[in-house]
Amino acid sequence: MDLKSNIPEGAISEKWTNHKFNMKLVNPANKRKYTVIVVGTGLAGSSAAASLSELGYNVNAFCFHESPRRAHSIAAQGGINAAKNYCNDGDSVHRLFYDTVKGGDFRSREANVHRLSEISVNIIDQCVAQGVPFARDYGGLLDNRSFGGAQVSRTFYAKGQTGQQLLIGAYQAMMKEVNKGGVTLFTSREMMELVIVDGKAKGIIVRNLRTGKIERHSADAVILATGGYGNAFYLSTNAMACNVTAAWRAHKKGAYFANPCYTQIHPTCIPVHGDHQSKLTLMSESLRNDGRVWVPKKKGDTRDPKDIPENERDYYLERKYPSFGNLVPRDLASRNAKYACDEGKGVGPTGLAVYLDFAAAIERLGENTIRARYGNLFEMYERITGSDPYTSPMSIYPAIHYTMGGLWVDYNLESNIPGLFVLGEANFSDHGANRLGASALMQGLADGYFVIPYTIGNFLADETPGACNADQSEFKEAEQEVINRVNTLLSINGKRTADDFHRELGMLLWDKCGMSRNAEGLKEALEKIPKIREEFWKNLKVPGDSDNLNSSLEKAGRVADFLEFGELMVRDALHREESCGGHFREESQTEEGEALRQDDKFCYVGAWEHKGENKPQELHKEKLEYSAIDLAQRSYK
C-alpha cells in the first residue's frame, strides 16, 4: 500500500489555512447522528472528546483509569511551548517551527510541525479561557521561561505542575460535556481489540476492569489517544499502567507502526537505587536553567562533591557546547551523561549518575529565588533520595521518558485504516527523532482541540451515520478473540510473574536498544526477544480470576503486547543505519562523537506493516521533503 501523507498544496504557511477551507463539513443538524469513540483521556483524548461534543457529535470516551483525570499527561512538569513572543525576544511561528524540526533532527513531517506551531498560540488562549492558572508576573501578565533546544523564552508554565493543570482543564471541559449528555464516559475500560468492518475502523472491544465483562462498542469513527510505549523498557518515567496495547492491537489489525526506534531518554531523572525499583522519577528539564551539570575530572573519584575543588570538576556540557551549555536538547544531554559514566567518571553508589549542581545559582540569586522557582521539585527529590539539593548537588541519570514513534498517520491524523485517527504521543507525527521539552503538551492539545475537530468532519461527511452495530459478526468475532486471550493468560499456570518477564525484556531493550545502539547488540536482542516471549506463553503465572478486579491479569496482557512490540522496535533500530536524535547508532557518528545522519539513505518515515503472527513486518517508506528549511547537520556548539 502506498503511504499518502495528504499534505495540502501551497506554501508552508498557507497549507493549514487552505486545507481548513477545502475540507468537507458536516451540517450541524447531522452531526448528532454520528458517534465517535475516543480511547484515552489524557490531554489529546480529553480535549478531542470535549471539542467534538461541543460541535454536536456523540462521543463515547474510554479510559482504563477509574477517573479520566488520572491519565499520565498529568505528570508533565515543566511547561508548554507557544510562539506568542510575549517576551519580545524574537520568537515567531516560523522560529518555533524551525526549532522543532531541527530539534527533531530533520526526521519529522515539515507540514505537520508548521501547523503545530501555528496552533500553539490558540492553545494558550483556550487554556486561559478555561481557567488554567498559569504563572503570572506582578503586572498580571503571563510569565515565560526557557527550555532546552531554544534560545528564546516561549514556555508557559504552572510551577512544576503544568501537565496537571492542563489536564484538569481538558478534563473539566470534557466533564462539562458529560453533564450536557454529548460525551458518555466509560471508565475502568481497557481497549483490547479494534473492530474493522469493510476495511474501516468501526468499533472497539473493551474489558471492564472492575467486573471483567468484555464489551462491544460500535461507532462511525475511532480515535486512539492512548499515549506512548516507553514502558516497554520496564523502568521509565511513565506511569505504571502506560502501555502499547491499544496501538499494538490496531497495528495487528493493519495500522502501520512508524519509527518505533525513536525513543526519548530524558537526561534529568533520579538514578536507579536498587533491584526492586518500580519506576524512575523525572526532575523537570527546567532545572537545567539554573543547575550546572558536572562530573569529577578524575576517574573513580569518591570524594564528597563539596570536597572536589572547581578545577577538578568537568562541566562537560558547558565545555563542549558553549552556546547552548546546560540547555542542549535532551538527546545530547543524555548521551553525554552516558559518556561520562562510561569513562568511569560517574558518581554515587552505582557510578551511574552525574551531578546537577545549584550552588552557583544559589550564590547568585539567593536560596529564596531558587526555592520559588523549583521548591516543589527540590522537595520531591529530597523525599525520594533523602538528600537535600540546597546543600548538596542532585545526582541525576537519563531514563526513558517519551516515545516519538507511534502509529503512522497522514496530515489529517488518520492512520492507513480509514476511520482510525491517532492523536498525541500515540502517533508519530510531529517530533521526528527527538522531542524538544515543553512540546508534548503542545502537540497533545493541538491534536485534540484544533486538528481533529476539523479533519474528522472531512472523513465523516462521506460516511452513512450508524451504518454498523455491535451485534454484527465482526464485533462478535473480535470479542471471542479477546475472551480466548484472557482465558489463555489465566490458564498457563507457570512459575514466573508478568512483572518478572517485563523486567527481563526491559533490561534487554535498555541494554541493546537504549541510549546507544549497534548492529551486533540489536541482532542479539532480535534473537533473544522471541525466546522470552516463548517462555512467557509457557511459564507465566497469573493469580486470581477474570470476573473481578485483577491487576495481575491486566499487567500480563500488556506485557504480552510489549513482548511483540519490543521486537519491532529493535528491528526498526537495526534497519536505520544512521544516527538521528534519540536513535544513536554507534556505526554512524562524526569524528567528535556526535550523531551523524545519512540523509541520502534514511530521510524517510519507516512505517511497518504487520504480516501475521511471528512473521517479520514489512517496511513502507514515506519520503520526507523539506521545502521551508534546509537539511543541515544539527549544531548546538
Add this chain to the structure above:
Amino acid sequence: MSDKINLTLNVWRQKSPKSAGKFEEYEVKDVDVNSSFLEMIDVLNEDLTKKGQDPIEFDHDCREGICGTCGAMVNGRPHGPLKNTTLCQLHMREFKNNETITLEPFRSTSLPIVKDLVVDRSAFDNIIKSGGFISAKTGSGQDANSILIPKPDADDAFNSAQCIGCSACVAACPNASAMLFVAAKVNHLAKLPQGQAERKSRVKNMVLAMDKSGFGNCSNAYECEAACPKGISVANIAAMNKDFMKAGIFS
C-alpha cells in the same frame, strides 16, 4: 545490613464490594529502606503470587505524587505519617525495624470498596461534572494576555487548583465530608476573572451534587487539611461557604 528492615503488615483484605472483609497478617523481610512504600507492597505481592496466593489489590499509577490514584490508611492516617506526601512518595526509611503497619482502604460510604485497598471515587467525577468547570468552548478564547490576573490571585487560584482528587480528605474526616475537595475546585475558579459568569450556579450545583452523593457535613475538625498531600488549606471551605450563602440569598 542496617539499610534493610523487617516488618509485619496487617492488611485489609476484601474480595468484592459486597463480601465481608478482614485483616490478614504478612511478614515482610529485608525491605530496602530506600524503596517506596508501594515498592515494598510490590515485593510482597510478587511473593504472594509465587506462593499461589492472591496479591493485594491497591490503586496506583504515576508514583510521582501527582495523579491522585494511590492512597490507603497507614496506621490510621491517610497516605501515612509524612505531611504533604502521597502514599507513593512515602519511603521505607520512615519506618523502624520490626514495626507493625496496619493498612486499610480509605473508608466512607460514598467511596465504596471495590477490592482490598481499592475504593470507587466516581462520586468525585460526578461533583466536577455538576459544575466544576468554566464553559469556554474550544476556539472561543481571546488573546491570553488580554485577561490581566494579579499575581496574588493567580497564585491563590493555583494553590487551590493543586488538588489531585485522591480523597484523603474524605477518609480523614470524622463525618466523611468532601468539603475540602469541593471547595478547592470552587475557589480555584472563583478566584479568576474567567470564572465569574458561572460563579453562583457553580457553587450551588457542586454543593448539591456533593450532598446527593451522601458525603457528610463539615464540623471544623481540620483533619482534611492535615491529611491533604497537596497542603490545600481549610480556608477554602470558609470561602466556599461564603460564596454559597451569597449564591443562595441573591439569586
